[in-house]
Amino acid sequence: xxxxxxxxxxxxxxxxxxxxxxxxxxxxxxxxxxxxxxxxxxxxxxxxxxxxxxxxxxxxxxxxxxxxxxxxxxxxxxxxxxxxxxxxxxxxxxxxxxxxxxxxxxxxxxxxxxxxxxxxxxxxxxxxxxxxxxxxxxxxxxxxxxxxxxxxxxxxxxxxxxxxxxxxxxxxxxxxxxxxxxxxxxxxxxxxxxxxxxxxxxxxxxxxxxxxxxxxxxxxxxxxxxxxxxxxxxxxxxxxxxxxxxxxxxxxxxxxxxxxxxxxxxxxxxxxxxxxxxxxxxxxxxxxxxxxxxxxxxxxxxxxxxxxxxxxxxxxxxxxxxxxxxxxxxxxxxxxxxxxxxxxxxxxxxxxxxxxxxxxxxxxxxxxxxxxxxxxxxxxxxxxxxxxxxxxxxxxxxxxxxxxxxxxxxxxxxxxxxxxxxxxxxxxxxxxxxxxxxxxxxxxxxxxxx
Amino acid sequence: xxxxxxxxxxxxxxxxxxxxxxxxxxxxxxxxxxxxxxxxxxxxxxxxxxxxxxxxxxxxxxxxxxxxxxxxxxxxxxxxxxxxxxxxxxxxxxxxxxxxxxxxxxxxxxxxxxxxxxxxxxxxxxxxxxxxxxxxxxxxxxxxxxxxxxxxxxxxxxxxxxxxxxxxxxxxxxxxxxxxxxxxxxxxxxxxxxxxxxxxxxxxxxxxxxxxxxxxxxxxxxxxxxxxxxxxxxxxxxxxxxxxxxxxxxxxxxxxxxxxxxxxxxxxxxxxxxxxxxxxxxxxxxxxxxxxxxxxxxxxxxxxxxxxxxxxxxxxxxxxxxxxxxxxxxxxxxxxxxxxxxxxxxxxxxxxxxxxxxxxxxxxxxxxxxxxxxxxxxxxxxxxxxxxxxxxxxxxxxxxxxxxxxxxxxxxxxxxxxxxxxxxxxxxxxxxxxxx
Numbered sequence: 001x002x003x004x005x006x007x008x009x010x011x012x013x014x015x016x017x018x019x020x021x022x023x024x025x026x027x028x029x030x031x032x033x034x035x036x037x038x039x040x041x042x043x044x045x046x047x048x049x050x051x052x053x054x055x056x057x058x059x060x061x062x063x064x065x066x067x068x069x070x071x072x073x074x075x076x077x078x079x080x081x082x083x084x085x086x087x088x089x090x091x092x093x094x095x096x097x098x099x100x101x102x103x104x105x106x107x108x109x110x111x112x113x114x115x116x117x118x119x120x121x122x123x124x125x126x127x128x129x130x131x132x133x134x135x136x137x138x139x140x141x142x143x144x145x146x147x148x149x150x151x152x153x154x155x156x157x158x159x160x161x162x163x164x165x166x167x168x169x170x171x172x173x174x175x176x177x178x179x180x181x182x183x184x185x186x187x188x189x190x191x192x193x194x195x196x197x198x199x200x201x202x203x204x205x206x207x208x209x210x211x212x213x214x215x216x217x218x219x220x221x222x223x224x225x226x227x228x229x230x231x232x233x234x235x236x237x238x239x240x241x242x243x244x245x246x247x248x249x250x251x252x253x254x255x256x257x258x259x260x261x262x263x264x265x266x267x268x269x270x271x272x273x274x275x276x277x278x279x280x281x282x283x284x285x286x287x288x289x290x291x292x293x294x295x296x297x298x299x300x301x302x303x304x305x306x307x308x309x310x311x312x313x314x315x316x317x318x319x320x321x322x323x324x325x326x327x328x329x330x331x332x333x334x335x336x337x338x339x340x341x342x343x344x345x346x347x348x349x350x351x352x353x354x355x356x357x358x359x360x361x362x363x364x365x366x367x368x369x370x371x372x373x374x375x376x377x378x379x380x381x382x383x384x385x386x387x388x389x390x391x392x393x394x395x396x397x398x399x400x401x402x403x404x405x406x407x408x409x410x411x412x413x414x415x416x417x418x419x420x421x422x423x424x425x426x427x428x429x430x431x432x433x434x435x436x437x438x439x440x441x442x443x444x445x446x447x448x449x450x
Numbered sequence: 451x452x453x454x455x456x457x458x459x460x461x462x463x464x465x466x467x468x469x470x471x472x473x474x475x476x477x478x479x480x481x482x483x484x485x486x487x488x489x490x491x492x493x494x495x496x497x498x499x500x501x502x503x504x505x506x507x508x509x510x511x512x513x514x515x516x517x518x519x520x521x522x523x524x525x526x527x528x529x530x531x532x533x534x535x536x537x538x539x540x541x542x543x544x545x546x547x548x549x550x551x552x553x554x555x556x557x558x559x560x561x562x563x564x565x566x567x568x569x570x571x572x573x574x575x576x577x578x579x580x581x582x583x584x585x586x587x588x589x590x591x592x593x594x595x596x597x598x599x600x601x602x603x604x605x606x607x608x609x610x611x612x613x614x615x616x617x618x619x620x621x622x623x624x625x626x627x628x629x630x631x632x633x634x635x636x637x638x639x640x641x642x643x644x645x646x647x648x649x650x651x652x653x654x655x656x657x658x659x660x661x662x663x664x665x666x667x668x669x670x671x672x673x674x675x676x677x678x679x680x681x682x683x684x685x686x687x688x689x690x691x692x693x694x695x696x697x698x699x700x701x702x703x704x705x706x707x708x709x710x711x712x713x714x715x716x717x718x719x720x721x722x723x724x725x726x727x728x729x730x731x732x733x734x735x736x737x738x739x740x741x742x743x744x745x746x747x748x749x750x751x752x753x754x755x756x757x758x759x760x761x762x763x764x765x766x767x768x769x770x771x772x773x774x775x776x777x778x779x780x781x782x783x784x785x786x787x788x789x790x791x792x793x794x795x796x797x798x799x800x801x802x803x804x805x806x807x808x809x810x811x812x813x814x815x816x817x818x819x820x821x822x823x824x825x826x827x828x829x830x831x832x833x834x835x836x837x838x839x840x841x842x843x844x845x846x847x848x849x850x851x852x853x854x855x856x857x858x859x860x861x862x863x864x865x866x867x868x869x870x871x872x873x874x875x876x877x878x879x880x881x882x883x884x885x886x
Contacts (some may be wrong), residue, residue, distance in 0.1 A: 041518035046845050047801030048817060109798040109844065 005277075005299055009346075010253060010372050012274045014299025020270040021286040023297035027323075028092075028118055036122040040069035042114045046105055051116060052437040054103035056432045057084035061100060065119055077127030078134045080120055085159045086152055088128055088198050090431045091121035092190050095286070099431070133421050137206040140373045143230040146171065148216050151179020152430045153235030153420030155202050156437030157444075162207040164445045170208065171227075175216035176266075179237055180421075181430065183262040186290035217388020222396070224414050228420030231444045234389075234396075234403060234411070234418035235437060237380035244282060246337035246350070249378075253347035254340055257281065257291035257379035262388070264294055276375030278302045282337050283379030284316035285428075291377045292329045303329045304371060305357050306353050308336035308362060338368060340376065349373050369443070384422050385405050400426035409440035417444055452757035453764045454750065456490060458731040459623040459649040459708045461581045463490035463554035466753075466765060466772035467721070467746050470712055470733035470778070471495050471558035471584060471627075474743075476532055478542035482549070487743035488750060491554025493625075493651075493733060496586045499561040499571060502532045504593075510671035513660030513680060524686035525736050526660045528671065528678050530592045531560050544578040556625065560586040563608060565615050572620040582623035585612060585647075587638070588654020590631050598654035600654065603629035606641035613645035625710060628652040628694075630687075635694040636701045644705045650698065651710035651733060652690045655681025684736035688714030692727055699728025699773045716745075718752025724766065726772035747818055749841075780873040784790050787859050787866050788834040788850040790827045796847040799823050803848060811837050831862040839845050 015023070043065040051061045060079050067076035080087035094100075096117040104113035127134070143166045147154045150172035153206060158168045176182055181195040203210065214220050216236060241256040243249065253276065267273045275298040276282045281288050284307035295303045304325065307314055310333050314321060324331060334355045341349040349372045353364040357428050384402045397404045397412035402424040409417045419436030421428050426436075456466040468491035469484050476495040484492055498504060506529055513526040532539060547555045563565035575583055587603030594601040602608045609626065616624050626642035628635060630653035639650050657679050658884050661670040669677025682760045691713020698704055711729025715721050716737040724732055737745050762768050792803065792815075804825050807815040814831035815838060816824060827838075839848045853859060855868030873879050 038519050044800045044802060045801075047805035048823075049801075050799065050823070105798040105800045 005301055007315065008277055010276045011361070012264070012272045014275065014277075015271070015296045017271055017344070019441070020245065020298075024187045024191060024270065024294075026191055027186075028121075030125060031115075031118050031122045035086055036068055036073075036119060037071075039115050039119055042106060042426045044105060050103035050105060051100040051114075054099045055083075056427075056429065056435045057087075057438070058435075059083045059087065059120075061116055064123055065114065066118070068123055073089075073123050073126035073307070074130065074132055076123035077132070080124055081127070083438075084200055084431065085156055086181075086198060086430070086434045087120055088124035088201070089152070089190065090434065091117050091124055093181075093185050094429070094431050095317045095320070098317045098409075115126070115216040127296065128197065129289035131201075133201075133204055135159070135163050135205055137162050140167070140207075141165040142168070144169065144228075145231045145233060145444060145448075146225040146229040147233045147235060148220075148222075148225070149173070149179060149234070149236035149420070149422075150177035150199070151235055151237050151420060151433065152181060152376075153237075153387065153433040153437035153440075154162045154179070154233065155199065155415075156434040157233045157235060157419065157441045158208045158437075159202050160438050160441035161206055161444065162205045166207070166230075166296055166445070166448065168203055170210045171216065171220050171225075172210055172212045173236070173263050174210050177210050177212065178237075182266055184258060184287075185265075185355065185430075186261070186294055187265055188294075215388060220401050222389060222413075226413070228447055230415070232364070232416045233409075233437070233440050233444065234416065234422060235420040236388075237421045239385035241378060241382035242381045242383055244337045244340075244378055244380065247339040248342060249337075249340045249376075251340060251342040251345055251347050253342075253374060254376045254378065257283065257287050257377040258382065260293065260377060261287070261290055264298075270298060273298060275355065278372050279372040279375045279377065280371050281377045281379055282307045282350075283307065283381070284309065284313065285379065286317075286320060287382075288377075289316045289320045289324050289329075291379055293324050293327045295375075295377070296327045296329055299376075302372075305329060305331045306335040306337070306350075306352055306371075307331070307333050309357075310334060327399075335369065336362075336364065338364075341370065347373055347376055350376055382421070402426070408443035409436055452754045452762060454754055454757070454763070454767055456731050458554075458710065459582065459625060461491070461554045461556065461623055462552075463731070464552060465490035465746075465750050466725070466731040467749055468492055468554060468556070468710070468731060468733045469738060470735040471586065472735040472739070473734060474735060474738050475536070477534065477539075478546050481542075481546050481555075484738070484743045484746075485546075485553050488746045489553070489743065490731075491556065491581075493556045493558050493584050494539070494543055494580070496558040496560045497536055497571065497575070498531050499567050500536050500574075503533045503535055506530055506533050507673050509673035512669040514684075515660055515686065522684060522740050524658075524660070524684040524738075525683055525739065526671070526680040526682045527655070528591050528680040531558075531586070531589070536571075540574055540578055543575075543580055547579045547581075554582075555580050556582040556584050556623075558584045558586050558627070560589070560593060563597055563602055563612060568612060568615045569619045572616060572622075576620055576622055580622070582625060583616065583620065584625040584627050584651060585616060586627050587612075588627045588629040588652075588681075590629060590657045591679060591869045600629035600631050603627075603638055603654070604632050604638045609638045610641035610645040613642050613647045617646040623648040625649040625651050627654055629654045630656050630694055630713075631692060635697050636704070639698045639701065639707065640703050647707070648772075648865055649708035649710060649730070650704075652698070653687065653694050653711055653713045655683045655701045656687055656690065658682030683714065684714050684740075685714045688716075688720060692754075693722060695724060695729050696727040698777050699770055700776060715749075718749045718756065721749055721753055722756055722768065723772075725768045726770070727776070728770040728773045730765075730769055761872060781870060783870045784873065784876060785867045785869055786872045787853045789829050789832045789853060790834065790836070790838050791849050791851045792825055792827055792838075793847050793849070794826075796844055797825055797842055799825065800843060801825060802841045802843065806837050806841045811835055832861060854875050 064076040064079040076257040101113040107113040147170040178195040281292040335352040338353045339351040403418045417440040420433035471493040511529040515524045589599035593599040626647040708730040711724030712733040804815045
C-alpha cells in the first residue's frame, strides 16, 4: 500500500515534515516598515471615508493609515483599538475584500484598494509587540458582570466593561479562551499562537477573570448568573452543526468541518493529523473554504467543494474562492448531497444530485453524480444550541433559532444582553461580534450607571 | 523632427540640456559619462583660486525631503566648490573639451571679490579652450560666509563690479549665475546686464534646512550633532525658479539678455515650461543626481515629440512664448468667470473636493444628494477658485469651465460680459482710473 500522498483512506504524514510549516505559514506576511509606508501613502484620507462606513466597528481607517504614514505606528494602533480591541485578529481574518477594501475609493479608481487589513496588522502588531497598553481599568464601580463565552464578542465586551470599572467574570466552555479565533479560523490566517497572545493583551487591562471549562447549562445556569451579577452578556457563539440531510451520513469519515478545524488548530504536530486522500467538503461559506484549503495543505490529493447553489450565491468571498482554487481545491456548484456511500461503516464516496433554481426555489434535477471520498466534511452552517439557555430556567426569546436582541443588544430577559454569532440577524463575522460585544458593554454600563 | 540645437550666448550645443555646476560635473570621469549619455553641455563644477583647495565636511553633505513612495522632491547640500586642485581641473577641462568639441563646456568660477583674483584665473580657463565661464554668485552656504557666492549675488553693485572685471579680462562669454536668496531678482540681473554680462543663469539654490532630527534635536543634514543651512534644489523649487526666470524675461531693462533656466527641471515638460517663460537653455542637476545621466534622453525625446506635435520647428519658436501672457494681477480680466465641474464618471467619491471646499473655502460642493454619496458643484456658491481641482486625486476629473459671455453667473446673479475689464477700472478700486 502506498505511503504519503497516495496512501488510501485517512492517513497522517502525507507530506515531508518540512512542508507543513511552509504550507501553514502566514497567508499574508506582515508588511515591513517600508512596505507599510508606501502602502499608507496610497490612502487618500477620504472625507467621510467609505472604508470606515463599511467597517462594522467603524474604525477611523484614514486616520490610522495617516498615522502609519507619519511614522506613528503606536498612535495608529490606538486609533484602531479605540473602536476594536481585537483589531489585531480582525486585521488577519476580516474578509476585507467585502468590507473596507471593497469600499476603498482606490478599488473604484484602479481596482486595487489600499491594503487596509495588512496596514491594520502592521499597526496593531507594533503595539502588541511593544506590549503597549493604551487603556486603564476604570475606578471600581462595585458592579459585576458575567460573560458567557471568551470569544470575540465576550472579550470585546469584557474589555470595555473593565474600562468602565466593572468586575468581569467570563465563563468559557472550553479549556482555552479565544472562541473561534482559537478554534475556528484557518491556521494560516493566524499562526504563531496569535489568538492566545491577543487574549492576553486584551485581558491585561485587569478586572477580567476567565473561568475555563464552564459551559452554560452544564456547569453554570443563566438564572444563577443573573442573580449573582448585575448583568450578563451572552456571547457563546454557535455550538450546533447543521446536518447534511443525506442518507447514511452517520458513518466514519463524515465529520463536522468546524470540529476538524478545531482539532487542526490545537494540533502540536500537523504531520500527525490524519486527512483523507480524497476529501469532499459540502458547503459554500468560509468554513467550507477553510476546511478544503487546509485539507489540501495537509496533503489530501483531491479536494472538492460541492455547493448546492451557484458561484454568485457562495458566502465565501471571491478572494477566498480564488485562494481555494490556487491551492488546488476544485469548487463545484449546483450539487447537493443525496447519499453517503460507505463500506464497512466507513465512507467511500458521496452521491450528489444536480440542482436548478426553478421559480426561485432550489430543486434537484434527478441526475446524480458520485464522487469518491475517504472523508466528507460538513460545512453547511452552524446553529445555535439553545439547550443550555432555557434549560437554565428563565426564558430567553429566540428568533430564527438564535437569541433575539434589541438595538442595544438586550435580550428579552432582564439584565441579560447578547452578541456575536449567537444572536439573530448576525453575519457570522469576527468583526461584527467585536462590535456587538463593545456596544453591549456600553449598553450595560449605561444601565448600571443609571 | 524638431531641431533642438542650441546657441546660447554664442555657445553651441547639440541640445539645450546642460548639466549645472555641481557634483556631477566635478571631474572628467563624470563629464565624459554625461556627454556619452547625451547631455548637450556641462558647466564644470566651480573652480576657486589657485592654492590649497577648499575642504568639505566628511559627514553628510545632502539632506532631502520626499513625497509618497519616498520620491525625492527636494535636495539640499552643504558641499562647497571643487575640493580638487585647480590645475588638475584645468588639465581635465582642456582634455575633455578636446575629446568632445561639439559639446558645450562652460567653467564655473568663484574667487574672492577682488579684481586681481578674477583677473588671475580667467586666462587659465581661457587657455583650456572652454566655451565660456559662469560666475558663481549663487551658492548660499559656506563660501558665502567667506564673502563669495551669494554674498556677492545679493549685492547688485558687487555683481556689476565683478562682471565688469571679467568682461574686461576675457574674450569668453560670461554667464552670471544668480542667487534666489534676494527680494527682487531683477536687480542683480540688471546689474549683470549693465556690466555687459552675456547671459544670466538662475536659480542657484535656496537657503534651507531640510529637517530636524527629533531624537537629537539637530538640524539635518547633521554633522557631529550640528547642522548648517544648505542650498535647496530639485522639483520643489521649480515654481520659484519659473517665476524668477519670467521676471527677468519680462523686464524691459534686461530685454534680450539670454537666460539659462535652472531649478527643478526633471522632465521634458519642465524644460519646455522654462523655455516658454523665456529661458534660452536649461541646466539640470538634481534629476541627474537622483536618477543618473540617462534622464536626459527622455528630456530630449520628449521635447522633440512635443515640438513636433505642436509644429515648433526650432527652440526659437518656443523660447519666451509664454512670457507675454504673464501679467500683473491688476491686469487680469475680472469679467472672466469659470466654475468647477466634476465629471461624475471619473469621480471615485473620495470626497476631498467637498471637504476642502466645505472646511476651507466656499461651501460649494455637495457630499450627499438624495441620501447618496455624491459630489457636485453648486454653481451658485462656486467662486472658481480651483482648489477642488488641485486636491482631486484623479487627473482630469474636475475641470474649470469658463462661462460663455451672455450666460448667467448663478453666484452673482450677473450676466457674464464679453468685455475685458480689470481692477484698474473696477468701481471698488479707490485708485481706479475712471474711464470717462
